[in-house]
Amino acid sequence: MATTYFSKRNLHFLLHEVFKAEELTKYDYFSAHDRETFNLVLDSATYIADTLIHPYLKEVDKNQPELTNGQVTVHPKVKEFMKAMGEAGLIGAGFSFDQGGQQLPQMISSCVGFILMAANNGMMYTGLSTGAAHLITSFGSPELNEFYVPNMLAGNWQGTMALTEPQAGSSLSDVTTSATPLPDGTYKIKGQKVFISAGDHDAADNIIHLMLARIDGAPKGTKGISLFVVPKYRPAVDGVSNHSSFIDNDVQSTGIYHKLGQKGVPALHLTMGSDDNTIGYLVGEPNKGLSYMFQMMNEARIGVGMTAAAIATAAYYSALQYAKERPQSRRLNEKNLLDAPQTPIINHPDVRRMLLFQKAITEGSLSLLIEAARLYDISRVAEGEEKENAFLLLDLLMPVAKSYPSEMGVQSVSQSVQTFGGYGFTEDFPVEQLYRDIRITPIYEGTTGIQAQDLLGRKMTMKGGKAPQLLFAEISRAITEASTFDDLKPYADQLGEELKRTQDVVMSLMPHAMKGDTERYLADATLFLEMFGIVVVAWQWLKQALVAKQTLLTQNPQGDDLAFYEGKIHTMKFFYHYEVPKTLGLAVRLKDTEVLTIVSEKELAL
Template structure:
């Protein structure tokens, strides 16, 4: 089992590259060791193997339907949610105080990776975890007691209810209203769309973490508050409907296992919400959770692309077709496996480079996220800034390049890839949402160039460049890696050139011009940080080969790492040439002038 991801690779990243056990030196993680980390990972893998992966097609082919106000999901969802809850994995990252396992994000995000690689249509528990985390972090003790335990057990579903028909990327336009009641609660009125797991028949209750505007609140983002809005209120006389109506379920291209709901609150003027934390602090609270959520989306994308890569790799090893190009006329010779054709091998190396590079980048971000939460002083602050600046790439690279990677997986199968006889057509559909939700690629790009590159006077950017510089310096001590260290240094210089070309626009206050090609800058930065991750992996692989005398599969594993690092530098890194050329180009072509263009 687990043919949808490589346990060896995950262990390499967790323990050889990112040295998970080092985190146990911090007080918060002191009760853990390699054993408890492995136990959580093994527990997740067992659930993924037995209760999730076997149903990957079922949940796609039998999508949720809304009938008579009730959403029915595939029956396999029940056993999976229960198992994840029973194993304590919904609360894996929660503090002991809140009934959690107090595991680092490095481990919990790896668990997310495994579950999403197995069956990304089963994303219910990740959503509950994120919603419960908001309550645990910012809610009153009463709210925590009332909701968190039932969510961590898997009995109650959690959701993030942000988007409205007129407020997608622009959250400042949220209009759902919250009217104060004498008892301290609020009456909620409005509509939310695209609410994943926003209603279904498996959970006993659905707990929406909802953004709304208290009557009279300031306009824009400064007047948005966060509420707990349950499907059912729990009263002394039992469960009472809370006037949250399932207005519709979206039928989607992929991720069909989880219903995306259109919800209407307060049709009968009887929808009650409970304020989380302080009024008007909804967006800041959300922002504090956003890094974790974005790591989660990145892991979803990396998981899907990894499953597709492993399917393509297996197929390419088994599928005979044609003869090698230098032996074209050997008609009596049997056909060769397609993995032996350079073009197919290039496609596979691309998939390996993208998927393992993405996972590495996400674990780098997760580790920094952990340190930002449990360390102190400058270490904490620096780790926080590193997470902040890595996040746009850690969300976007796995998503955007994951889409391309799965497309190459599909191509590897030829005509069969287009059929439902193989798993890739589904994964091709599933992954396409990841560059959209949790901040589109365009939004991530504005975040990177408009906020993160300049935050704290550029300190976040300096910290990132410093970390990359350390890897470059270390790589330069190995003859085989030195050329790649030099190449990465060149890439850092190229980023500087682009910034020098763009900064005058920011200085002049022309934000629109400054950010007009931000998406291309994000693409460039994505390549640079993943090149960094590959060089980092190559150093560890090289050290292992020098010191551990690996043999057989182990030797091949480390050689594969070195080889794929080289592939990334020789095939992917050159793409920055075109990106930088465009970014430094002064011709303005996408900014609206007074005169509308005929498109």
């Protein structure tokens, strides 16, 4: 591979040393696996990333898909990539053996996503197929499963999530796409969807939309929304069972978005039923569509977080390489040595600060996401209290694991651009593209504002606040463990203070929730999400530093290994000294009684 876009060493450290992925194999469902099979899957993903997508990072950005005469054409490599992913079993890696999958934990399959998205986040086709197929395997009939899933997992057919409508962006309760029952049990679909990623293209033989629509006469709001499979081409005869011939299903691409980034994948405006000839196949029961979608939401949001962490990681390695190679000026204490050669910019403290910031954000984000994936796995395969607790913790962490990598990833890539100076603004290096690409992540799958409302409005209070109790107990465990090491103790103590500060803020907000004044309670929810994110990632850094410290003491590593573990402890310290103090200001605002988000339009406009 020509350039470094992620650290295999760090991925293995997190998976195996910090989160001990292999422990999952004690559960029956994962028992066919061991560390070796996990690593083989990651290596196979790396090979595909290196050979089939990373070399085309710029090319897919430069040649964005166009819609011509109703047809969307994408880069020729997309087809090859989808097939290779299918053949390597990576589209359905997390699916069960009898669904044609590899029965791998989410911990591993989401790291596959991390590697691919670090290589070229414009090639997000297969991740979309995974999510769509997973909805069918989870809630669809055996017929739908048999007919659609194998071709999706093989990389022949593209899956999509078709939720958003022009008049109802984030407000899914206002979905109006209609589904009229037909005598044969299928439905006639009519409506429009917008921003459908990979919603049509010529690298797949068929496009399978998992689409939300409202069956005629269904209740208003979220309780009247159903989920359908709506293919681009439907079987010509005999319901869904016949693969011998297909006809056009009247799903028309009526617009393509030209975007700031992620130009490798088309985003479509789709119109169903303009010739009154779109058929949809109900997934599961009527009116349960949104609840099905929400059961997939954690998976989808881990995916967005991983994409953000991946893009920021690729940008970091690009900036690091430049900083090591680019000579500029002299060291600050040697300014007057004009005869001395210029020094690489990595020797300037401000550049090193920018690099450490990027390392702290990206590795902290990845750690949190692997933690979330691990909880996702346990919530699926464990039993009883263990299962329930994992689920609660995952639900609580999810808005953070989606938003922190996205919001801070945007800032991290901005610092990658800054590291390059003027060259960062040019197309000579990949960071300008990554800066554009990552900007979608705070918007995808629920904007940061929506994640914040989810965290404070739902997750903090569900089941009488049990989730935050569980989290604080987990964090306290890390604090206790870290406190036994002299040089980690100050940071463990600091994290303890942060926990107290967070509880303090929650206590000061709760009265508004009690009174039912949701608007006031959630007015600064985004700031709470930011603060909570810092505390949670501080916990992740303490966990990483703890493992590094233990390894340094017990295994006496040398050379690169020594530098790796010392680098982990150093970066943890950086996070605590530079990032954690940001909670001070946030807490002041969050406990503040002055409401400022009530203001007239005129006051804003003039």
